[in-house]
Amino acid sequence: MDFxxxxxxxxxxxxxxxxxxxxxxxxxxxxGLYPGQEALLLELDRSGAMIQAQLSEALGCEPPSVTLMTRKLEATGHISRRPAPADKRASVVELTDSGRALVARIRELWRSLAEETTAGLSARTVAELPGLLKTLTDNVDTRQPRS
Structure with a gap:
């Protein structure tokens, strides 16, 4: 590829x-959300309660970033945290009723953003985009060893 x-x-x-x-x-x-917080809430909605380390892995974020997000979302009542039964040092994070209600609004917002972002593209191209973008992401993922 040329420059x-x-x-x-x-x-x-x-x-x-x-x-x-x-x-x-x-x-x-x-x-009342900042970028990244919606992804955390959507992940909890998809996967259910999980420890923060699992949430960090699922989101592709560093653990300190997830800790900060969970503290803020807990303060607003959208999630709850409790000690993990098997490891009292770990916290289990789960959605509250408020968080579940917010997820419904986030889903609508996310649909609108996707439609806005892909406006003018064919349905076929839009269908192919997630796979293409995942490949691009995997190609530059510094968390994975290079072969």
């Missing part, structure tokens, strides 16, 4: 990432 193509590709990915995050932040703000 001009590589530059165009890298710039497009960088700008998409920045603008998507900014748009998500603008949509989440009226819900």
């Amino acid at each position: 001009e193509h590589a530059d165009a590709l890298n710039q497009a990915i960088r700008l998409l990432s920045l603008r998507h995050r900014a748009r998500a932040a603008a949509l989440l703000a009226p819900l």
